[in-house]
Every structure is written in C-alpha cells, then in structure tokens.
Amino acid sequence: MTGTSGGLLGAAAVISCPHGGRATAATTSGTTVFIDGVPAATAAHSYVVTGCPHTVDQVPMPCVAVRWTGSDTGVTVDGTPVLLDTSTAECFTAAFVPQGPPVVQAVQRKVTLR
Structure with a gap:
C-alpha cells in the first residue's frame, strides 16, 4: 500500500x-460494501455524465462518461480497487475525446459490510 489518501x-x-x-454511477450491482447505505464505488463502476454544456466552435462536445484509473491504495472491494475522492479519472465525449478530470465533492462516510 502506498501513501495515497x-x-x-x-x-x-x-x-x-x-x-x-x-456524473452518476451507472453500474453498482454486486457490491457488498456500503457507505451510508449506498454501494462503495470501485474502478469497475461505469459513470455517465448528463447535462454537460461544453461546446467547441459552437459545436456541442458534451462529456458523456467518466473513466477511472484504479488507485494503488491496496484497498479493494471484491478484488477491484475502491475509488477515493483523490482517484485519477478523465471525462470523455461520445467520440472518446478527453475533456479533463471530473470534480469530486465527497466526504468519507461510515462503511458497513453486508
């Protein structure tokens, strides 16, 4: 485990x-670890972006997805790295054009196992 926090x-x-x-989680099924009653996010979850107003030269180029890079914290859920508010990610258009990192507003919550 590295010094990532x-x-x-x-x-x-x-x-x-x-x-x-x-951006909202599109897939969370099969998760056995919950944070405040919702599944813990992992690098395996898909995230969909809606409502992005971005344009380039007056042509809509909205972000439609977020792709996460699994963190090297050593903490996993069902063998998949958990996501932290400091995890590396990139937003993409439908044509897979990178648009920049997402903005994450999260706080660590109570973790429970089911």
Missing part, C-alpha cells in the same frame, strides 16, 4: 465534469 467514494457521491455536467 483520500475519502472513500460511494455511488451517490457528487461528481461533475469540468463543465458542470452531473
């Missing part, structure tokens, strides 16, 4: 693209 993310964490679109 940060707050654990739950699937309900407030995440947005750099332009203000809202």
Whole structure:
C-alpha cells in the first residue's frame, strides 16, 4: 500500500465534469460494501455524465462518461480497487475525446459490510 489518501467514494457521491455536467454511477450491482447505505464505488463502476454544456466552435462536445484509473491504495472491494475522492479519472465525449478530470465533492462516510 502506498501513501495515497483520500475519502472513500460511494455511488451517490457528487461528481461533475469540468463543465458542470452531473456524473452518476451507472453500474453498482454486486457490491457488498456500503457507505451510508449506498454501494462503495470501485474502478469497475461505469459513470455517465448528463447535462454537460461544453461546446467547441459552437459545436456541442458534451462529456458523456467518466473513466477511472484504479488507485494503488491496496484497498479493494471484491478484488477491484475502491475509488477515493483523490482517484485519477478523465471525462470523455461520445467520440472518446478527453475533456479533463471530473470534480469530486465527497466526504468519507461510515462503511458497513453486508
């Protein structure tokens, strides 16, 4: 385990693209670890962005997805790295054009196992 630190993310964490679109967890099934009653977020979860207003030369280029890089904390859920509010990620357009990192507003919460 490295010296990485940060707050654990739950699937309900407030995440947005750099332009203000809202990112939400699209997949959370099978999770056995919960934070404040919602599944703990892992690098395996998909995140969808809606409401991104970004344009380039007046052509809409909205963010539509967030892709996370698994952190090297050594903490996993079902063998998959957990996501922290400090985890590395990138927002992408539908054409997979990188748009910048997401903005994460999260606080570590009570963790329970089921």
